[in-house]
Amino acid sequence: MMLSSVAERVYWMSRYLERTENVARLANVHSLLLLDLPGEMEINWYTLISLFNADKLFFEKYDRATEANVMNFLIADRDNPGSLASTFWYVRENVRTSLDLLPDATWEQVNQTHINMNNSMASLTNRHARQNLLRMLLKQCQTMRGIIDGHMSRDHTFRFMQVGKYLERADMTSRILEMTSLLLSKGRSDNLRKYEGILWTNLLQALSARQMYQQRVRSRVKGSDVLPFLMMDGDFPRSLFYTLTATGHYLRQLPDPEIPLVMQQRLVDYLKEQDISSLLPEGQVHTVMDYLQGELGLLHAEIAKTWFHPDRDEQQQSQSQGL
Template identity: 85%
Template sequence: MMLSRVAERVYWMSRYLERTENVARLLNVHTSLLMDLPGDMEINWYTLIKLFNADELFREHYGKEASEENIMRFLIADKRNPGSLASLFLSVRENVRTSLDLLPDATWEQVNQTHIIMNNSLSSISSRHSRQNLLRTLLKQCQTIRGIIDGHMSRDNTYRFMQVGKYLERADMTSRILEMGSLLLSKSRSNNLRKYEGILWTNLLQALSARQMYQQRVRSRVKGSDVLPFLMMDGDFPRSLYYTIKATGHYLNQLPEPEIPLVMQQRLIEYLEEQDIPSLLPEGQVHTLMDHLQGELGMLHADIATTWFYPDRDEQQQSQAQAQG
């Protein structure tokens, strides 16, 4: 069995890498979306701050100046925000640096190159064009790093901890995207929002790289009553909630003594299977469900940390506090 501190590093490296890719894609898609919408909509730049539960921290540093520039700087470049892309990728780099003997040699080269590209680009993110270029580059670099890992690593416990981190992080992001989608389902949504629902649901799919696979599976126009079950329960799409939580269990089961985390993972699967998805469409139901799932995913993380990272200590006190954001 690998050392607990080593297991924790590669688990968090994988979570941070997945989170970086997901946030970069979301910011890119959200920017494109807002360019297609009128200004007086429930969905705006500040929607991103609420999505990441960062209201308090944003207001602490930026007050009530919720401009596009301030929000993008906070989410991309501000290292006072542990959920900014600059902070997240710095954590990827640090966890890779301290795990070089476990990872393919090319991993560090790609991570370091990405770190340099990002640092050289942060000063120009007030330009929307430059910002979008950075986000697209970051997406490609994260995918390249993941490709190196998937193509060159032995399927040992190091790899399994990384897969657990990846799929747990992916489940969390999908739940947050669907929570944002609850605005689109609300009975109290404005007539303006109703007029643009097709565009909004399409962009929500794009935020999870899901549009093409959705169209292949559903074969009809994009609408919430089809998007929601696809992103919640599709067993073949690797970013659906059901798939990501199933995959988390698959890799947990290959680790030593996984019984406690597996109980929580199975509880999440059963909870999803119990949902009557059409009944979630009324106002408030999707938000409530996703909020509950995020709490349960946090508990699954705590079980993982207690089982393998800090088996003899209180996880609450000893964790790196890296689950924030």
């Protein structure tokens, strides 16, 4: 049986790798979207801050949610534990302390990416350079994930990494789906209604889901189809149903998984109970996603209690990884 501290490191390494990729993609897609939309609209730069529930932390340091401030906060600000600079530093540290468990090429990739990212931070105010940095991070995260998936034995190390990946992915999908509360609001502006198709397409792109959605649905992009696809599709690996089911698949292969499995199954059952057509009215999607995020946090705490540090309280567990 692997040491609990080792299990914790690879779990968090995988979570932060997934988080880095997701934040980079979201920042990239959202930036391109806002450049094509009229200035006055409910979706703006501040929307990115709201998605991460980082309002208080952001305004402790910045007075306005301008493009420059938001991008610096999400990419370079080390005072923000959710910035790309912070999350990838955690990836690097957890890889560095787990070299004997990971494929040799992992360290080379993560260290070179860290160097390239640091060298690019000075040019964040240049949109073209910033987009290049975000695309580089996306590509390198996917390369690292490919190395792990293609070269690791399917042992407990790999399983803890998969649990971390899918939990993080479920959380990010739920946060991005909170944007639908704006898109479905009965009081949304005429501008928002006018660009509705573009905005739903943007939401799909934020989850790398546009192509798979079009193959599955085979119709124009509309909210009544996008929401069920991203919530319940059993074949798309970023849908909520898929990520929660995959989490259970890997939990089941770990020793003594009974309590985390009960909590995971409760999340799946809750999702199945939702009448998606009834979520389309204003506010309902937000309520469901808030509940899921809270339950995912509780599931993480139970995973930590079960396998990582049974004698450490929840607050210390969170602080140990800078949350």
